[in-house]
Amino acid sequence: MMIIVDAPVPKAQAEKVLSLSTKIELAQVPAFGQPLPKDLLKEAEVIYTTEADFDPADAPRLRWVQTNTAATNPIMHRPIMRGTIPVANVAGAYSVAVAECALGMLLALTRRIKLGARAEKWPEDFQPWQGEDLYGKTMGVVGYGSIGRQIARLANALGMTVLACKRRPDERRDDSYLLPGTGDPEGRIPKAWFSQSELREMLGQSDIAVLALPDVPTTQQLIGKAELAALPPHAYLVNVSRGAVVDEPVLIESLRAGAIAGAALDVFAEEPLPATSPFWKMPNVLVMPHIASWTDMQATRATEVLIENLCRDLAGEPLLNLIDKKLMY
Secondary structure (H helix, E strand, O other): OEEEEOOOOOHHHHHHHHHOOOOOEEEEOOOOOOOOOHHHHOOEEEEEEOOOOOOHHHOOOOOEEEEOOOOOHHHOOOHHHHOOOOEEOOOOOOHHHHHHHHHHHHHHHHOOHHHHHOOOOOOOOOHHHOOOOOOOOEEEEEOOOHHHHHHHHHHHHOOOEEEEEOOOOOOOOOOOOOOOOOOOOOOOOOOEEEOHHHHHHHHHOOOEEEEOOOOOOOOOOOEOHHHHHHOOOOOEEEEOOOHHHEOHHHHHHHHHHOOOOEEEEOOOOOOOOOOOOHHHHOOOEEEOOOOOOOOOOHHHHHHHHHHHHHHHHHOOOOOOOEOOOOOOO
């Protein structure tokens, strides 16, 4: 089994892949920005990739593809997404990292850690430093996939009530890859479930709204004027999904007007975020440069999903995390 890899794979995980079977051959090629070599594509049965920059017609033996991303944005317009070859992602691999970042950003706002990060002397006026408890608050999670469920797990541990919004709220189970002891696989944490058409109703009950949904045609600018107006004035918005799901000019207007208390943003419609963006200078906004999943364990955990799927393939079992090419997630 020839496996082409153009995604980061730590040495220990590469050795683990090779140990699965004497039939496995691992061909690692330079990552990012380079088409996959056609001579290797002729023999490839599995491809582990970031951008899937190849034509499936050049890979006659290809049986399935694994991306090292949870989102489909990098490969949405690639030829592989138009054919019948199965494509899996690494949903669940980054849930811990992104959830910890989301809660960290939220705490930086609610406990005024952002204020402390730039302080240079002991304050004379302590009033601006007064924090807000998260215990007893309600968090509305928009997008209840593997990341949303891990955020809900942490929020629940902090004593928060969790509400969940997803495309099919009747589908409570999560069958994606899970790290042990993470997420909400049975969907037991939320106090209430809402469909996308009921989003404003959920936001009206939320002290914190967390966006953890994919950027697909049905979610672009999902959070607009009406949705932001539905949030209480004391509410915070946390976005660890994609910038395109928010109408940013309307969000800026809402923040300036005090219509919501603040926002913690890891993603933006334009990246890198321009130096001229008002977000940089807004005191009630925390900006991060799209690094919520980027930790010392990122490549390791992503490769573990590949290993799990290789084990399943060798055993003749169904693959995990298969992407629905119509829904694009």
